[in-house]
Amino acid sequence: MNALLEVSRISKRFGPTIALDNVSMTAQAGRVLALIGENGAGKSTLLKTLSGAHRPDHGTMSIDGQSYRPAGPIDARSRGVAIVYQELTLAPDLSIEDNIMLGRSGTVAGTLLRSRQRQRVQKAMDQVGLSSISPKARTGDQSVATQQLIEVARALVSDAKIILFDEPTSSLPAADVDRLFQIVDTLRSRGLAIIYISHFLEEVRRIADDYAVLRDGHSVGAGQLSQISDDQIISLMVGRDVDDLFPAVPHEIGSARLDIDRLTAAPVPHNVSLSLRRGEIFGVAGLVGAGRTELLRCLFAMQPTRSGTVRLDGRPLPQRINARRRAGLGLLSEDRKTEGLAQNLSITENLSMGNHQRYSTLGCLNLNARSEDAKRWIEKVEIKAQHPNQCVAELSGGNQQKVALARLLAQDAEIYLLDEPTKGIDVGTKAEIYRIMGQLAAQGKTVVFVSSYLPELLAVCDRVGVMSRGRMTEVRVTKDWNEEELMLAALAATEDE
């Protein structure tokens, strides 16, 4: 087999932290390589090294047998290496065409050569299946899935030979994931080498041929996917056996606590009625835009409701966030970067936000009690940090999520509204979050768990409801669901209307 890209014994350190230690890897033309590892294992650093954003301290890289030492992202692109990032990096106000050509527009004396450019753009858009959309359309008006494909098209116009995908599906609903996979398939058959980072093993199985596992900056395994089991991959990733990806905590379901009656808001949710019980984990499935996030935000009064009532233990809840919070509701935001956490503040500061009454008298803080409390939570949910005053932005995604979750636990809520709590975090941390959810249920709390990842809903929840176009179309006990039926229910109602 012909190795298109060879990475040989590269190391990279940031101050005292060794991000990559003697990592080697090969990617072959016409094959998809899955790069697997927990958060903080060094995947992103490796990808950034490949795409020219970082330069390795030691080691060599080569493309087609020729030495590859990119001076920067532009140099990398000219050598045929393109990257599609996890978070979209498109300018929403520009047209699709302008976004695709951004940074590589053919110009004469600063003037764009529109016609020549348009041919290249059209060709790239055809290749990613976007031929039906006008290249002049505003990028911000497109769906997240389309924007992702625009990013891929952007990689294609630069005649990339190697395309790096950094968790491309974490923001996509299931139907669009299929579309992305078809595109990846096409790219593979055209002889490109693809390196694909993902947290979802079944996704890796569907799309990739080879795997490479990183742990704590070391390469710990590589080979063909057909020759390794999921359990083996996971034990390579975490360095120990994870017998149980979904640790079950026995809990008992009690009486009704939260009664939602015909809750309606503009534009979604629509006419949602539900009764949630003590000690219950209630899963909410559905496509992106089905109204799951909006349902949670209406319950937490972050979004105005048009009609319908929400009762906790029979008492109607007032329409104010802090009143609902005091009544015992807590929300974990789906977006920990821009909403869930104040990124430039410390862990302590984030943990105590809104929870100050725990260590204050008449509005005056006891700073010692506050930092003791922060230390306790850091230990309890095992946040990996240098010290409690470390800035949240410096933590890995999984640890950030633990900070947000710990703040919610410190609030000591009765009803936990968790919006995609496991999005973009590693397997080990996911398992810990499932365990925390189970423990909450065992304490008699109620957990509402919104997720796009069906296996976790089916493994963790007591009941699962499906939302579609703002309506809660079907609720069943978990054992009466399977993945296909859930997917079908999410899609079916959409087609009805």
Next chain:
Amino acid sequence: MSDRPTPNHRARWSVLLRHGPSLALLFIIALFALLDWQFGSGRFFSSRNAGVIVNSAALVAVPALGMTMIIIAGGIDLSAGTALTLCGTVMAIAFRDYTIPADQAGAATWIALALALGLGVGILCGLINGLIISLSEMVPFIVTLGTMTIFLGVGQVLAEESTVYPQNTHLPDWLRYLCYTGSNTDYYWFSFLPIPSSALIAIVLGIAVALLMHFTVFGRNIVAIGSNPLTARLCGIRVGLTTTWVYALAGVFVGLGALLYFANVKNGNPSDGTGKELEIIAAVVLGGGSLSGGRGSILGTIVGALIIKTISSGCTMLSIPNTYTHIIIGVIIIIAVLIDGLRNGKPKWLFARLASG
């Protein structure tokens, strides 16, 4: 080689940078003392000049304390300058028209009312800003740009487009000597401590605000709102209400600043305020305040005010024309913010050089 500063580099710099404004102040004082000793009159490094600098810095620092809270909360108040002179004008009018000579019986009540009126106008100005910003959710910059002109206009209407001069006899002694910087120790609050009373007031207020910011839930909520208003909202902090309070409280400091200013010039001219807001904001920024919110320091702000006034005083001593003083202060503000950026690893090119060199 990396495009981010490594922890080592940061650690090495951060100790210096944390005390950056204070070190800069010491450096500037030393520089001017040296220059003045060599080329000037030698009066810069004298206790009398120190009194003058400290007094004029206090006039900036007191309203800047409120501005620091606003900036930490992620806002800005462009109307602080004209609001301050509006308060001053109102006080001047009250003293001119509604008080009796200070040595007559019963004058104290009228004096208290006149001062309370001025202070009340300050709170009202802040409250108006706060309410418009939190209810309309407009950008503070635009809102206060509007109220800046409004307050100026209101002041001019009240003052009938001229300067208001109250009768000197109507002003009580303590008020007249609030900003006294002369050599007669009897006019200071503590005759053994010849520091202008205005500076003592600024220090006491500064300590109070620092305590408020560090040790109260309200203070931490201000930081939370400035860092990320969405997170604050999610955590049940009432963002609109807190914001309104911050502006109203800043209005108190505008009112107190106006009291000092009135005591200093003993008249009321509404047009004096134009441009003052920028001096106030500059003091906050020099002290390490970030206009994107969430960061700012009370000590820094006071030091910032001292830096500005030390430079203008030093330039005067060296007979550098006023126009050049403006240029120098402008350059220093830009350099200060650039250096302060080092704390966050900016600019990146500098760290890239340091790491590879």
